[in-house]
Amino acid sequence: MLKRIIKTSVGSFIAATGLDRRSFGAPRLIVLMYHRVLPFDEIAKPTVQPGMAISTAAFKSQLEALRKHHELVHLSDWMTQAQSGAPLPKSAIAVTFDDGWADNYQHAYPLLARYQVPATLFLATDYISTNDWFxxxxxxxxxxxxxxxxxxxxxxxxxxxxxxxxxxxxxxxxxxxxxxxxxxxxxxxxxxxxxxxxxxxxAGIGRPQTRALLTWDETRNMTTSGLVELGSHTRTHQRLDATLSHSSLEHEVVGSSNQIVKETGVKPVLFCYPNGNRSDDAEAVVRRHYSGACTTVRGCNTRNTDPFRIARIGIHQGMGTSTALFRFHLSCLNRQESVRE
Ligand SMILES: [Zn+2]
Incomplete structure (x- = not known):
């Protein structure tokens, strides 16, 4: 509680001074990591993990703040510019969503469209258009x-x-x-x-029957607007640790890209490590088939960041939903913490 009060106070100071959008050194990129966007009364269900969801209302006010105060970019565009040596915005923000939840289309996308916020969706492709749950x-x-x-x-x-x-x-x-x-x-x-x-x-309760993840049609509706780009999050949300064989790695890392190409006609350039797990072998396969990859390590990025180790800041309801707290997190003042979600 005390921590939250301190963060809120610092956030209010940051909001008053605009510190979260100033960059005192090299141009920086903050990548926000979202998972699910749900109506407030659905967040407390036992099957919704704390740390994975934010309410529609909180998400809306965050997008308003982002649109008002920040340069919003597609992650892949920023990375292309960074690698080519082109000038970069002083303080850019890229929005990402992990997994491919159906609520991304139902609740997040209308708001992304309303505020014209570009986003990258990382899909666990075997789950798309199925009733399977993670x-x-x-x-x-x-x-x-x-x-x-x-x-x-x-x-x-x-x-x-x-x-x-x-x-x-x-x-x-x-x-x-x-x-x-x-x-x-x-x-x-x-x-x-x-x-x-x-x-x-x-227990005689059978497998879940309700669809929790996106369909390919929903996914295509979002990408054709140009506002949403797709990245890979493996086929089965497999954690890419050292126990995995090379053929399993290829199956997960390359197979998911092939599925996205088959369904959308566009080859994804970005990858995202499920749960943040990343063995040396996994990273080598990812480097061969993509242009960059997101981790779950908390922090900010600069032109010198390894494009295959992009740091992010996870955003969810449990962090508190005031705009001051949100702007505290965007300031990157607590970048030493690392998260695994
Ligand atoms: Zn995930």
Missing amino acids: WPERLARVIAKGWPDMRRHPAFTWIEKLLPPDADSGRLSRTDIHCMISAAKSHGDTELRRRIELAERT
């Missing part, structure tokens, strides 16, 4: 629906082990579920999908 949301759903009745069942033993030590195991909070998702990351993605599938079957 494993963290499936796990959250299994826990929310199967708890506490199923917790002693063998198919739930591994889930029981994810419980935070201070949780009330009879009644889990949304924060507990989020902690359990973080703890589950010690298992590999394929193993997690297998275990969750078994838990879903055992």
Whole structure:
């Protein structure tokens, strides 16, 4: 709470002085990382991870502030200019969205269009135009629906082990579920999908039926406006760590690009590492097939930033939604923190 009060005060000072849009050294680029934009009453659902969503109202006021005070660019345009040695705006901002959530079209895109804010959407391409959910949301759903009745069942033993030590195991909070998702990351993605599938079957709740991700038609509607560009986020949102074989890396990194070309006719030039995981081999494959890549490392970028290690600033409801706080985050004053979302 104290931290937030300090940040808000600094943010108000920044807003009054315009410090967030001044650059005292080399031209800089701030890349904002969004995931989901949802009506306020949908954000608190157990299947919406804290740290992944912002309300439509907060997003709208952020776009208003961005449009009023900043030079808004497509990430790929800024990178092309940076690499060619062309002059750069003193303080540019690029908006990005990870994963390809359906709400990006339903709630974010109308606002992007209204304020003419360019954006880059990173798609986990196997999920587009399907009813599949990513494993963290499936796990959250299994826990929310199967708890506490199923917790002693063998198919739930591994889930029981994810419980935070201070949780009330009879009644889990949304924060507990989020902690359990973080703890589950010690298992590999394929193993997690297998275990969750078994838990879903055992609990008789089946796989999710409602569509959570975009369709290709929605995606094309956004790109034809010229306001939205697409990037790759692998095919299955696979974390690209050192356990992955070379053929799996190629499948995820090159396969997703091929799917975007097949569906839209445009080859993506940008990549984004799921969960921020990036082995040396993965980075080598990405460097061969793209012009740049986004990480989840928090920070600002300059012309000298490695284009395959673009830093970003994650924005979500939990950070607070006042314009002062937002402008505090844009000032890059707390750039040392790193995030993995
Ligand atoms: Zn992602």
